[in-house]
Amino acid sequence: MRKISWILGVLIVGLIGLSGCGRRQSQTITVVGSTALQPLVERAASNFQVKNSAVNITVQGGGSGTGLSQVQAGAVTIGNSDVYAEDQDGIKASSLIDHKVAVVGITPITNKEVTVRNLSKRQLAQIFTGKLTNWRQVGGKNQKITVINRAQGSGIRNTFEKIVLNGRQPVQAQEQDSNGTVQKIVSATPGAISYTSFSYVNDQVRAVKLDNVSPTANHVETNAWPIWSYEHMYTKGKPNAQTQAFLNYIRSKKMQKELITDLGYISIHDMQVTRNRKGQILTDEKGV
Amino acid sequence: MKTYNLEETYIHKFDPIETPLGLETKDLQVFYGDNHAMYNGSLQFPKNAITALIGASGSGKSTFLRSLNRMNDDIATVKGKILYQDVDINASEINVYEMRKHVGMVFQRPNPFAKSIFNNIAYPLRKAGMKSKSQLAERVEKSLVQAALWDEVKDDLNRSALALSGGQQQRLCIARALAMNPDVLLLDEPASALDPISTGKLEQALYDLQKHYTIIMVTHSMQQASRVSDYTAFFHMGHILEFDRTQRIFTRPHIQATEDYISGNFG
Amino acid sequence: MNAKIIDKIATAIISLLVGVVVLILVALIGYILFTGLPHVSWHFLTSPSQAFLSGGGIGDQLFNSFYLLILTLLISFPIALGAGIYLFEYAPKNWVTNTIRVAIEVLSSLPSVVVGLFGFLLFVVEFQLGFSILSGAIALTFFNLPLLTRSIETSLSSVPKLQREAGLALGFSRWQTVLGVIFPEALPGILTAIILSAGRIFGEAAALIYTAGQSAPVLNFANWNPFSPTSPLNFMRPAETLAVHIWKINSEGIMPDASAVSAGASAVLILAVLIFNVSARWLGNRIYRKVTASK
């Protein structure tokens, strides 16, 4: 009995040591952060590694906050984030370099039984600040509005509050972190309203028009649909050659076309406007 | 319960030259925390004879017995001397595990290991360093024969010991203890859980064993004590009141308390 | 009232409550299997997952789940056994021991995300193990130890005291008595403890997100060199388990067949737990029979 456990112990320790050595020989890029951005980067990484077999890329989630704090601490190579580093408490944005890799559109969604198809931006804001509490008040049937908000500090909520609420305090409501859960809860709860990225709109929920503009990629590209945000990949200081190559690969026209549209993101090359952190639209400048 | 003068005792003393001793205790005292459970335990156990310890429940006889191979170490404080071949085995520097190979013990309820009959005996032997298969088989057979169990189990030694009857299990436990070749064998009411037939077989086995072993047994049954033992000690409220030849104890005890106990007038 | 009638009523109530539980369980497991099994196919079980296309499988995740389980048990069982033995046999009965017991119980109420973050800060970042199966196994070990230790201690102490005395009286050391006499008899209880903790390992997601990671590099099952990053045996590679995969699909999955993959994966997970439990019990019983010679 004891002998077996000794042997096992030695074996495990030995293997850790050996594989530790083995690991350090190849170039490793660790990417951590936003779960929304993860599938894209993961897919790009596996494509990239086919051509560059010397590079080993690990892509993990953990949330934007984790991504930013770990890249700042130097524990990972790239931090994925849905929010600007400047907007995140406790991050010294000056030490980080922002690489915008995609644009994501955000749309309000309601339960399918809700008859309201269109909301004005003002109405939407009033619903989320708790001023309007019944669908009748916005032309629907007599039904209580159940607001499902997103997690505090999440990128999507930051964007939504900045653009729709203009800094007003939202009503205390249910909060959910993930797009998938929100989608499920909205589809299961009568009178529910929430918001998700475009790619999570399916036949279980209904996307609502805003001031008669429908949530499509084309409308985002011209800023006709105003609720959208950038997806960021941050590096601490200038990235090394391999990392830069990987970032370039993600931002390349071919990659953006292939993967980003598949994933429901909007390519940064298709955007006809750019927007700065404060929300000002800059139409003249193209690219990032 | 009648009160007896606990100071009034009769403890027979042997001359060790004339009667070789298997074990001797000097002033053995046992404490469970603050509770003084055993007072003046000084007894001599003649070699190759059976000594019975009798007394009512709670008289301290089991406590005394369990102290002899230090099974009480974890739960009680034992003071005094236990002399085995002139070595005090109650001393702190004694290797209790080694000592217990010399002073074996069998308990009130049969407690065979959940292993086969063969392994019940062979496993401790192996652990004690006996490796040769033939030697093991030989020792298993010898001890089963000594415990008068061999004829009953010789055909299925690989059966689980738990499938045996209570009496067989108890004899197996004795065989297991004997296999370690102890000099002294302590038995704690070995027959209390057994039926009369099994008890008879057990007593027969003990009778044969006493030629080679110093046996000390606790028993509830005065008939058993008188049938099997050569010497008897009477315990009462943590005191040993009387110790002498069994024959003497059961015919002309020195102490009133003993007399009352064996005649059933007790309490 | 008549004692016999009370006896009948009590038995009836107990049976009723058991019936309710069984009904819930059968409905629950039935629901999962019923919605999931139609999506399970050989292709589903063996092919790698897809992030945003339909037709993805769960082959790598299934393997990772089992691999992580085995690795975790290899680390946590000896520690839990040692600690269980200490608490059972050697620990002095005083306030220190009681404090340890309370601490272990309180530890088991930590949310798994906290355990995960602890593992992340300590092992992934500080000890540079990276996102790896090993980090995940260590985090799950933390998570597992309290329950496993307590269950082992309980199983050991449920073996009659007489057995312990039998061993000691034969000149065994206490260690020998515990390992050679008490442990084999406590085996069925310990096995249950292992199976239960295996269930939690299979089902755990939050503790693994920060340690073993939630993405799975595609494995090459022809490569059995434990140092190669695509080798299934490498335990320094990040690995997504089945439960993490289910969590990921449900929270951020955007493949068109997300709900089908999730349902199928849940059904497979239940079956995997079942297969593991049955085989562990079979193996355990064989060992138990072998050491106890009972038929």
Place this chain on the structure above:
Amino acid sequence: MDEIKRQLTKASKATRQDRYGKWIAFICTFLIGLLVVSIFYLVASKGLATFFRGHISLWDFLTHQDWNPGQVSKNGVPSVGALPMIVGSFSVTVLSAILATPFAISMALFMTEIAPKRGQRFLQPVIELLVGIPSVVYGFVGLTIIVPVIRAIFGGTGFGILAGTLVLFVMVLPTITSMYVDSLRAVPRFYREAALALGATRWQSIYKVVLRASIPGLLTAIIFGMARAFGEALAVQMVIGNASLLPHNLISPASTLTSVLTTGIGNTVMGTLPNNALWSLALILLLMSLGFNLLVRLIGRQGRFTK
């Protein structure tokens, strides 16, 4: 004499084994102790930073109802009121333990006393299976079945403490049952036989002897069950509504310490107040769990005296 004395005093394989064994066992326990201490240290150091470095008053933390650590409120400090979560965690944990205990006792008695063979063969695997179902699946089943049913019966949204309790009930049941089964098995056979021999019915023997003898085991089982309920996040989060509102009844959306913690931890940056506030929740959770533990032990001790 010298020979025998030497033999009896020298160290043997057994003593060495015992010494090594004790050390090995002690090191294992020490490892667990070290683990406990370091996790507690991590949680405490981060959790206390809210009060020492973030200058949030502990009293406000425990009694205020607004949870918005990311933004500065009117009075100049972020609102960090954990009362709704404390109430939520407390309610779901206690309610699910109360609900699960009679079922767990019945299951365990059925498996050990009433129909050991059948019960063992059938119920044991079922219990073990239940443990292996991931939280997400529990949450999803709760969302699609329990929440609509509650909404249909009681109105409201269906999200709330009741839904959380029902989901947790199923999740803690296997833990309590299997641990209690172990302690019932540890009650010596002859206790029951003695009771039955005195002419007691099976129920009398169970009630008067077996249940009483196994009370400490039951309490340990309940503690571990509650611990599971405390620590569970993903499933509860989906059905309780996860709104940091003080629940006024069982069917209004509420939240637990764990659900808020799990939702927020990835979106905050370590070392900042919003992050530390979440660790404070974990600290509260540990302290509550400790409190429960001690309370249950106290009850257990009293129960033993009245026996």
